[in-house]
Structures are given as structure tokens and as C-alpha cells.
Amino acid sequence: MSVFGKLVLIGVVGGAAGWAGLAAGVKGWTPAMLANVAQTKFTALMGRQAEAMPAATRTPTGPVIYYRHPDGLAEWSATPTETADGKSFLPVLASEDVSFDPEAITPLEAESVERTLLYYRHPMGLPDTSPVPKLDSMGMDYLPVYADEASDAGSVTVSPGKLQRTGVRTSIAVFDPMATTVRAPGIVALDDRRVSVISLRADAFIEEVEDVTTGSIVEAGEPLAMLYSPDIVSAAAQYVSDLRSGEGRVEGSRQRLANLGVPVSVIDKIAAERRTPVQISLMAPRSGVVLERMAVEGMMSEAGETLFRIADTSVVWVIADVPESALAGLSDGNAATITFPGLPGETFSGVIDKIYPEVDMQTRTARVRVDLSNPEGRLLVNMFADVALATGDGAPVVQVPETAVIDTGDRQVVIRDLGEGKFAPQDVVLGRQAAGMVEILEGIVEGDRIVTTSTFLIDAESNLNAALAALTAPEAGE
Numbered sequence: 001m002s003v004f005g006k007l008v009l010i011g012v013v014g015g016a017a018g019w020a021g022l023a024a025g026v027k028g029w030t031p032a033m034l035a036n037v038a039q040t041k042f043t044a045l046m047g048r049q050a051e052a053m054p055a056a057t058r059t060p061t062g063p064v065i066y067y068r069h070p071d072g073l074a075e076w077s078a079t080p081t082e083t084a085d086g087k088s089f090l091p092v093l094a095s096e097d098v099s100f101d102p103e104a105i106t107p108l109e110a111e112s113v114e115r116t117l118l119y120y121r122h123p124m125g126l127p128d129t130s131p132v133p134k135l136d137s138m139g140m141d142y143l144p145v146y147a148d149e150a151s152d153a154g155s156v157t158v159s160p161g162k163l164q165r166t167g168v169r170t171s172i173a174v175f176d177p178m179a180t181t182v183r184a185p186g187i188v189a190l191d192d193r194r195v196s197v198i199s200l201r202a203d204a205f206i207e208e209v210e211d212v213t214t215g216s217i218v219e220a221g222e223p224l225a226m227l228y229s230p231d232i233v234s235a236a237a238q239y240v241s242d243l244r245s246g247e248g249r250v251e252g253s254r255q256r257l258a259n260l261g262v263p264v265s266v267i268d269k270i271a272a273e274r275r276t277p278v279q280i281s282l283m284a285p286r287s288g289v290v291l292e293r294m295a296v297e298g299m300m301s302e303a304g305e306t307l308f309r310i311a312d313t314s315v316v317w318v319i320a321d322v323p324e325s326a327l328a329g330l331s332d333g334n335a336a337t338i339t340f341p342g343l344p345g346e347t348f349s350g351v352i353d354k355i356y357p358e359v360d361m362q363t364r365t366a367r368v369r370v371d372l373s374n375p376e377g378r379l380l381v382n383m384f385a386d387v388a389l390a391t392g393d394g395a396p397v398v399q400v401p402e403t404a405v406i407d408t409g410d411r412q413v414v415i416r417d418l419g420e421g422k423f424a425p426q427d428v429v430l431g432r433q434a435a436g437m438v439e440i441l442e443g444i445v446e447g448d449r450i451v452t453t454s455t456f457l458i459d460a461e462s463n464l465n466a467a468l469a470a471l472t473a474p475e476a477g478e
Helices: 003-027 031-045 107-112 160-166 230-245 250-259 264-273 455-469
Strands: 064-068 090-093 117-121 143-146 169-172 174-177 180-190 195-199 204-209 223-228 280-283 288-293 306-311 315-323 335-340 343-359 365-373 384-391 396-401 412-419 422-427 429-434 437-442 449-453
Touching: 180 365, 180 429, 223 306, 230 250, 230 264, 250 264, 264 280, 315 335, 315 384, 335 365, 365 384, 396 449
Parallel strands: none
Antiparallel strands: 064 090, 117 143, 169 449, 174 396, 180 315, 180 384, 195 306, 204 223, 223 280, 288 306, 315 365, 335 343, 335 384, 343 365, 396 437, 412 422, 412 449, 429 437
């Protein structure tokens, strides 16, 4: 090449470098981008069309970050290694690694895609911006922030490689009934409606007591004791007299015996025999277990004094102590599943019959009553029980896995998957929790895709973007 040709070549190269330097100052291009631009401009000046040239390839730069499998399998190594068949893992340089940062576009793409550069932000997230490219104290380039990025503050775009390496998983918010179960300790108690106290309505002497003791099982109508009562004998004599005389006071005499507590069967027997009995039999009013026996032979019982207490145990109550916080989803009629330590391997089913209208001031629990059938009498009073109560009315609700919720204490957040690798945080209002799911009252709807794993990683990046977007871009003269 002649001296003149060399001078022309030097001038062309110098002009291209100067133009590239000016463009770099305005658009924030990197040295690698400048090399590509210089090659394009130089080719155009030499009379060749840039479109006819092969696409410029970007040479990987930076230190080795890790090593990948030579066949493209999902295997990586932090140090040089080999596959089982002896192939060496390939090094991956810093420029080849995927990152959370927006993908850089080449100068040729920049010419076809107009993007408005707002400012440059600190690479480590510090509140420091610059109108022109610069380096931080560690020699790291400030990162450009474009208008299309700032308009979507709080969101973050994650490359497919980063998603795979960080193990990000997503799921869809579903609209199903919430299967919630409240567990509480309980104890067996008698049904108050099935307990009878046996006493007399007149003074009487107990002449004989049947072979009945505490714990004995009696049937309705079974005799319990024989007694003598002057008031009852007098009323019986009057009834017999009225029957024999045929006067119209028979009904009154019969009613007087009934008022004194004489059983109907005894009154009918007096009417049939037309004879006044000396002793009256005391009958059991219901079938059940004798809880108390106060009657003793020879004692004198005053009117109203308790002689026996009998309970029907074919149906018992299980009283569960439910925490105050779990009462909202309970209502009468909800199903209950009960087990007893004293009856291992057996499960009993019942329903909530009553939720007592008070909360214990010390334990902060409310009593919930469950009716339980006990035909064989195997459930004994004061037995301990483990009670599982179904809550809710079966209405479907929006729910997501518990792992999808980030609870900071003053706010609850889920990460929405917006598609194409873009994610954004969303404030939500939580409801009930059960079986690894949590109800969402506000914030998302059925069908929204949310992140269930690696939520903190994406939330940290999106919070950084939102904080930087809140900063005011510096003036050009600063």
C-alpha cells in the first residue's frame, strides 16, 4: 500500500473512532459495542454495505464464572472437571453468564430499536445515579436505566437460565373450598338432658332399698326402694273411698296421688284392687347408670331430698376447648372426628351441637360441644379426647400455597408471574390457612400465576428496582 493509501486508512480509522467515542458518551455503549460499531462504519466508508457483512459476533470476556457440561446437560462445576467419558467441562466467562440485569442490545439493534436512556444507576443498588457512564469505587460500570424499564417499576425480568439455576417454581391460584381442620383437646361429659334426680314430694320413711348401688345399670320402671309416707297413704285411702262411694270426687282424688309423685301404674293398681297400700314402690324414671345413691334403709326422707341420681349414657357429650382465634370458621352442624387415648385405633364421628357463648378469661378458649353416640357405654365420663373439627361452610375461595406468601410483618406479598420471564410483587390480604394453603381475600384472582419457590430472591430484586425508580433522575448539568 502506498503512503497516500496509508494516510487515508489512518484518517478513516481515526474518524470512525472519534464518531464511536462521541456516540458512546451519549448512548452509554461499552468497549465491545464500540468495536462492533467501528467495524460497521469502517466497512461503509470503504464502499461495502453493512448488510452484506456477516453478523458481528461478540467475543466472551471476563473471568471464568463456572464450568458447564460439554453436551449441554444440566450439570455445572465450580472447578475444572471432566465427564464420565473423559470430556472436559467448558468454561463460562462473566459476559456469558445469565443475570437479572436487562439484556444489553448491540449498537446495530440500538439503531433499529429506539430506547430513551434516563440515567445510570449504581451497580450495587446504592442511591447514586449519574447522567453519563461512570465507574464506582470498585471499578464496576454503572447500569443504564431506560424509560421502558422505569415505567414498570417494581417488576423484574429474569432470564430462562437464571430461572432454571435458582429453582423458581410457579403455580396457579385456585378457586376451591378451603379444607380447614381445627384440633383441640376434649373431655367426655354427661348429657344434662339425660340425667334424672329421684326425690319424693312428701315426707316418707325408707323401709327397703333394692340391690342398687352407684354404677349399677337400671331399666325404666325398675323398683329402687319401698317407702311409707303418711301423706301418700292418706291420699290413697281417700281415692279408694271415692271409688267405692261412686261420688264425683274420684278424679280429684286421683289427681292428688299424681301430685304426690305416685306412679301411674301404682294408681291404676289401687283403682283395680280398691285397697289402700301401706307401702309405695319408688320406680326408676329412665334407663341408665346410677350415679348416686343417697337412700338408706330406715332413713326418713323429707320432701325434695335426693335419693338417687340416674344418667342415660347412650349419648354423651364431648366438650372441646377451642382457641379463640379458631372460632371464626366453626358453626353448629359442622362435622367432628374424635379419637380417645383410652381406645387406641378407633375413630368416632359426630357433629357440633353447641358453641358456648363465652371465652375463658385465662385460657382464651371457648367450649364446643359435640354429641356422640355411646350405645355400648364404652365412653366413660371424664375420658380425654382428641377432637378434629371441620371449619368453613364449603364455599370456594381463592387460595395459594403458603410458600408463595412473603410476610414482612406489616404487609403480605406474593410474586406474580407476568409471563416472558417478568415478575412483579403484589400486596394481598390473607384469610384462613389450612393443609398448606392460604386464603387470599384481596390482591389476586383465580387463574393468576404466582411464584411458590425462590420468592425472596425475586422480591429483593423487584424492591431494588422500585426503590431506584422512585429516585429523581439527575439533571444533565450535574
